[in-house]
Each structure stands twice: as C-alpha cells, then as structure tokens.
Amino acid sequence: MxxxxxxxxxxxxxxxxxxxxxxxxxxxxxxxxxxxxxxVRRFDPDxxxxxxxxxxxVEAYSTDRxxxxxxxxKWDQDGTLAFRRSCAHGVCGSDAMRxxxxxxxxxxxxxxxxxxxxxxxVEAIKGLPLEKDLIVDMEPFFTAYRxxxxxxxxxxxxxxxxxxxxxEDRARFDDSTKCILCAACTTSCPxxxxxxxxxxxxxxxxxxxxxxxxxxxxxxxxxEILNSKEGVWRCRTTFNCTEACPRGIQITQAIAEVKxxxxxxxx
Ligand code: SF4
Ligand code: FES
Numbered sequence: 150m151x152x153x154x155x156x157x158x159x160x161x162x163x164x165x166x167x168x169x170x171x172x173x174x175x176x177x178x179x180x181x182x183x184x185x186x187x188x189v190r191r192f193d194p195d196x197x198x199x200x201x202x203x204x205x206x207v208e209a210y211s212t213d214r215x216x217x218x219x220x221x222x223k224w225d226q227d228g229t230l231a232f233r234r235s236c237a238h239g240v241c242g243s244d245a246m247r248x249x250x251x252x253x254x255x256x257x258x259x260x261x262x263x264x265x266x267x268x269x270x271v272e273a274i275k276g277l278p279l280e281k282d283l284i285v286d287m288e289p290f291f292t293a294y295r296x297x298x299x300x301x302x303x304x305x306x307x308x309x310x311x312x313x314x315x316x317e318d319r320a321r322f323d324d325s326t327k328c329i330l331c332a333a334c335t336t337s338c339p340x341x342x343x344x345x346x347x348x349x350x351x352x353x354x355x356x357x358x359x360x361x362x363x364x365x366x367x368x369x370x371x372x373e374i375l376n377s378k379e380g381v382w383r384c385r386t387t388f389n390c391t392e393a394c395p396r397g398i399q400i401t402q403a404i405a406e407v408k409x410x411x412x413x414x415x416x
Contacts, residue, residue, distance in 0.1 A: 190272035211261035232283035242331030247272045252333040252393040274336035293348045297356035302367035318363040325358040327396040334390035347383040350390035357403040
C-alpha cells in the first residue's frame with residue numbers, strides 16, 4: 150500500500166467562512182447632496198430700474214464651489230444670469246464677487262466653508278459700474294493699473310545675456326508677483342468706494358512689483374505717480390484688501406513699503 154502525502158496544493162480547501170475573512174473596503178461613503186438657497190443680486194439695465202435679489206434653490210455637494218452653483222442656475226434654471234469666469238481654478242481672476250458680504254473668487258469658495266442653512270448671497274463687487282447681474286465694468290480698475298507702469302523699464306544697451314538678480318533681491322517683490330488682477334482688494338476698499346480717483350490696492354501692488362525690482366530703472370517715476378493725491382497716502386490701513394486677496398498677498402504691507410520708500414527717498 151502506498152502512502153500518499155498531501156501537499157498543500159493537494160489539500161482539500163477548508164469550507165469558506167466569511168465571518169473570519171477581513172475584506173478591505175476601499176469604497177468611500179457616497180457624498181450626500183443637499184439643497185441650498187443661492188440669493189443672487191440681479192440687474193438687467195434693459196429692464197430693471199434697480200438691482201433686486203432673486204432666490205434659486207440648487208442641489209449641491211459640500212465639495213462644490215459657489216461657481217458650480219452659479220453654473221447650475223445658468224444652465225438649468227435661468228440662462229439669462231450673467232457672470233464672468235474663465236479658468237475655474239483661481240488663476241485668471243475673472244470671477245471675483247461678493248459672497249455673503251465678502252469679496253472672494255466664486256471658483257475658490259467651497260460650500261462646506263459656508264453656512265448652507267442660510268441663503269448664500271452673491272452680488273457684484275462694489276465700487277465699479279454695474280453692467281449686468283454679477284458683471285461690472287473693469288475698465289476704471291485697469292486704467293488705474295496701467296497708470297502705475299506695471300512693466301519693466303530697463304535702460305542702457307540691450308544686454309547680451311539675461312539680467313541677473315540675486316535671490317535676496319528677487320525676494321523683495323516675490324509676494325506682489327502673485328497678483329491675478331481679480332480686483333477683490335480694490336473693490337473691498339472703503340476709500341475706493343467713496344473716491345473712485347484712488348488708484349486702489351491692486352494698482353499699488355502692481356507698482357510694488359517693479360519698484361522693488363533691482364533690474365528696473367523707473368522706480369522713481371512710479372513713486373512719483375503714487376505720491377500724488379490719488380496715490381498711497383489715501384490708504385487708511387483698514388486691511389480689507391489683505392483679507393480679501395485670494396492669493397494671500399500681504400497688500401497692506403506692500404502699501405506700507407511704498408510709503409516708506411517715499412518717506413526715506415530711497416528704495
Ligand atoms: S492683490 Fe490680490 S485681491 Fe488684489 S487684484 Fe491682486 S490677486 Fe486680486
Ligand atoms: S474663474 Fe479664473 S479665477 Fe475663478
């Protein structure tokens with residue numbers, strides 16, 4: 150009689166007992182939608198004498214942005230709703246609006262960070278002429294920006310190689326290079342609301358970017374422009390601009406640095 154040794158592969162499998170088998174569950178709980186009221190300040194210059202509030206009920210998820218809710222309104226409920234947006238990712242600066250009374254980018258404002266039990270108010274940024282719904286005329290904003298010469302002015306002969314700069318010199322204006330010209334700062338400034346002549350924080354940030362650039366030759370000219378009655382001395386240091394900036398730029402500090410450069414007469 151031949152003894153037969155059972156190898157592991159020959160062994161009869163044990164009956165399957167599901168209770169002792171741990172199965173990794175990689176599925177996440179499905180996000181739960183909810184209804185939220187979005188209260189939009191509407192205005193159509195062809196029919197309305199005054200802006201008015203209109204409520205929309207939108208199904209949303211906590212990870213949705215306010216921009217998603219506006220898209221749902223426009224695409225599913227009222228195609229006449231007018232607002233600007235382009236990149237939808239906090240880069241182009243076109244969708245600054247006043248959300249729950251604060252200037253923000255609609256594409257960077259998540260539902261989970263808002264009180265969804267109350268209506269979410271959305272209106273156009275203040276201090277610029279209202280064109281339609283959430284759209285304002287940005288021309289006064291860009292006019293002020295252009296006036297501070299937001300471009301490099303480098304004199305002398307055209308160099309045969311790149312204009313070098315130390316890391317320390319670059320660091321002096323690094324923060325102000327981050328501006329995306331959304332106007333959230335300027336249109337949250339009470340001085341700008343009451344006096345449209347003020348250049349506003351965004352233009353000063355744009356000037357700061359070049360004033361403190363060691364390769365630039367027009368800092369004196371820019372400082373003269375900002376020393377005018379529309380310039381930095383109008384700033385009342387309310388910090389509204391710094392709080393509104395979606396890029397986290399220390400705008401009030403940049404304005405203070407420009408003021409100091411004017412007082413000291415050097416950069
Ligand atoms: S400084 Fe900030 S808030 Fe002002 S325009 Fe630039 S990115 Fe927008
Ligand atoms: S859509 Fe471009 S910054 Fe929001």
